[in-house]
Amino acid sequence: MVELTAAHWMYLVGTIIIILTMLCRQNVVVPALVITFLVGWIYTGSLFSGLQTIFQASLVAAGELFNIFLIIAIMTALLHSLKTLGADQQMITPFQRVMVNGHISFWVIVFITYSISLFFWPTPAVPLVGALLIPVAIRAGLPPIGAALAISLAGQGMALSSDYVIQIAPMLSATAAGVPVGEVADKAFILSIITGLVAIPLAYLFIRKTIQTPSEAHLHKWEKLDSSVEQEVADVVNQQKSKYSTWFAILVPLSFLLIIVYMVLAKFSEAIPPMEGGAGAALIGGTAILLLIASNVIKSIKESFSSVSNHIVKGFLFAFKAMGPVIPIAGFFFLGSQELSSTIFGVENPPSFLFDLVQAGQHQIPESSFIAGFSLLILGMITGLDGSGFSGLPLIGALSGALGDSVGVDVSTLAAIGQMGSIWVGGGTLIAWSSLVAVAGFAKVPVMELVRKSFLPVILGLIVSTMIALIFL
Numbered sequence: 001m002v003e004l005t006a007a008h009w010m011y012l013v014g015t016i017i018i019i020l021t022m023l024c025r026q027n028v029v030v031p032a033l034v035i036t037f038l039v040g041w042i043y044t045g046s047l048f049s050g051l052q053t054i055f056q057a058s059l060v061a062a063g064e065l066f067n068i069f070l071i072i073a074i075m076t077a078l079l080h081s082l083k084t085l086g087a088d089q090q091m092i093t094p095f096q097r098v099m100v101n102g103h104i105s106f107w108v109i110v111f112i113t114y115s116i117s118l119f120f121w122p123t124p125a126v127p128l129v130g131a132l133l134i135p136v137a138i139r140a141g142l143p144p145i146g147a148a149l150a151i152s153l154a155g156q157g158m159a160l161s162s163d164y165v166i167q168i169a170p171m172l173s174a175t176a177a178g179v180p181v182g183e184v185a186d187k188a189f190i191l192s193i194i195t196g197l198v199a200i201p202l203a204y205l206f207i208r209k210t211i212q213t214p215s216e217a218h219l220h221k222w223e224k225l226d227s228s229v230e231q232e233v234a235d236v237v238n239q240q241k242s243k244y245s246t247w248f249a250i251l252v253p254l255s256f257l258l259i260i261v262y263m264v265l266a267k268f269s270e271a272i273p274p275m276e277g278g279a280g281a282a283l284i285g286g287t288a289i290l291l292l293i294a295s296n297v298i299k300s301i302k303e304s305f306s307s308v309s310n311h312i313v314k315g316f317l318f319a320f321k322a323m324g325p326v327i328p329i330a331g332f333f334f335l336g337s338q339e340l341s342s343t344i345f346g347v348e349n350p351p352s353f354l355f356d357l358v359q360a361g362q363h364q365i366p367e368s369s370f371i372a373g374f375s376l377l378i379l380g381m382i383t384g385l386d387g388s389g390f391s392g393l394p395l396i397g398a399l400s401g402a403l404g405d406s407v408g409v410d411v412s413t414l415a416a417i418g419q420m421g422s423i424w425v426g427g428g429t430l431i432a433w434s435s436l437v438a439v440a441g442f443a444k445v446p447v448m449e450l451v452r453k454s455f456l457p458v459i460l461g462l463i464v465s466t467m468i469a470l471i472f473l
Contacts, residue, residue, distance in 0.1 A: 004360055007043035011335065011353040014039065015385065018332070027448070029325050032332040039335055039353070044345070056344045057331030064340070065330060065437070069319045071285050072441045075127045077315035078288045081295045081307075082248060090249035099133075102141035102211035106204055109133050109150040114196075117159035119264065121166065122428060122435065123281040125155050127288075128256055130442025139219040141212040148443035148450050149203045152436055156428025157458065158196030160389070161420050162189040169393060169423060173415040176397025177404075183412035184419070187473055191420050191465040199454075199461035206453065222444060248295055255287055319441060326447065330433035333386045355395055358382060372407040373417055373470045376400060377462060380418035384426025387434035392422045413473045417466050424462060429454050 014035030021028045033054055040053025099105040109129060116125035134147045162185070163169035170185035177184070212218065262283075266272040292311060296304035334340040336354025344350075358379055376399060383392020396418030404411035428435040432447045440447035 004356065005043070005351065007039050008351065008353055008356055008360075010035070010039050010042050012357055014332065015354075018329075027325070029328050032329045036328070036332045036335065039332075040345070043350070049345075053335075053344060054328075054331075056346075057335060058328050059331075060340055060343050061327045061330035061334055061433070064334065065327065065433070067281065068435060068438045069316075071123075071127055071281055072319040072438055073312065073315035074285050074288045074292070075131050075315075075442070076318050077308075077311040078252075078292045078295075079131060080311045080314055081292050082252065085248055085295060085299070086245040087248035087252065087295070090245050099136050099140045101214060102137065102143075102146065103208070105133075105137035105140045105142045106146055106150050106207075106211075109137060109147055110154040110200060113151050114154040114159050116260070117155035118162075119165050121163075122151075122155035122160055123438075125159075126151060126435070126438045126442060127281075127284055128260075129155075130439070132253060132256070134443055135219055135222075138222045139216060140214045141218060143207060143210045143212075144222055144443045144445045145449060145453055146204075146207045146211065148439050148445050149207065149453055150200070151443070152429050152439045152450065152454060153196065153200045153203055153457070156435060156439070157199065157424050158192050160427045161195065161423040162192035163423075164189045164192075169390060169419055170416075172390060172393035173397040173400070173419045174412070176394040177401040177411050177415045179401070179412045179415065184415045187412055187416035187469065188419050190473070191416055191469055194465040194468055195420060195424060195458075195461035197461075198464045199457040202457035202460060203454065206457070244295075244298055247298075248291075251294075252291055255291060256284070259283055259287060326433045326437050330387055333433060336386050337388075337391055354383065354386060355392065358392075358395060369407050369409045369470055372403050372409060373414065373466055376403070376414050376418040377421040377466050380421025381425040381462075384422040384424075384431060387426055387431045389423040389425070389427030389434065392426070393419060396422060409470065410473065413469050416473075417469050420462055420465060424458055429458050 014031070017031050017035065018028050021031050036057050037050045037054050040057075041047055041050025044050065044053070099108050112133065113122070113125050113129050116128060129151055134144070134151075137147045138144060161169070164185055167181060167185055170188055171181050173188075174181040174184040262272070266274050293304065293308055296307045296311070299307075331344075333354070335344060336352065338350060338352035338355070341350045341352070342348060376396060379399065380392065380396050383395060386392070397415050400411050400414035400418060403409075404414055425431060426434055428439065430436075430451055432451050436450060437447050440450050443450075
């Protein structure tokens, strides 16, 4: 049995307060900071340590999320540079032949995002789709929030929740549950499709009335360039657009296409080492930096020394201005992970506040298949609150193995249900401090608005898929 302390209860109260604050459509930065301080104070017994906890939690969160901030900054810098060449206009022209209106654009983004994310995870998919397709979709009349919904639900939701190709998620769930990985992977794949087939059409129906007729004005409004940038664009494009824009309009998509081909070969060919972890995002980021340098050097070697730096600064300013409030929120929920709270508190074996609370309440689950199934779904969703989606899978798998025989439900089915809850919530559709910040960043929409628009479709999708799993799987 897990022994709950006063700090555990404070963490639970804080989690409830933050969830309620989100449901009331209020910013949760202040509650997150205050509760982080209270948890740190109660756990350490020192007022000064509680004050330090606020800083340390935000510092650890910034380190964990910096890869997301970095890829946003790099891709934003590249897009600024391409804009000064006029290459962005020519680069997206081919997609206009298919994305003729906002309705078609929504489904094109869904298909492409899902296809890329299924093989390589959503992290490299977001900058590719964000850079190449979102501007086209917005010009075609799709609102930015519609593009963000298409990317997050198809990528961070449907593709990542099954993780059917890479199979990190089902491996974590199945190993802890004591069942073959293939059983969990196959059922998770089915449930991810069902959840997506409910959530994505619902999201489309909710935003379809906001879709407008195609217009260049939508893109200009979305870009919101300041006057100095507009002047810079006008000067450079007028002088050099015909000379350089076509080159980079071909080079940039071709470079990213070659990356995709390379990643496919790495997946299926033994001749190329497999790409694991963040290798795909790093490859895209490194390529974008070289393209950024080349697009400035080709104009002027001398001026490139300052222009590349200026574009990168603009990229970081945009990334932190848009996503900075996420850091203190993530800091609070990172206290729930023992690995991260160890760094925050500076001790070797701190309590795992979030998972300790889940373990302490597991004996309250009645011996009913439906109650057990939905309890695993809810527990998975709770463990996803840390913004990872993967960290709670061993716990969900262990609970599935313990409950399966007693409630008469296949263990792999329970594990797949819990995996759906954990990754759909924590992997990046309902948690603002997850990789959802990258989607919101590229679409230039408030991340909390994206969470609110996703909430009902995702919840209904998870309910439907859980019911089908308990009846048929």
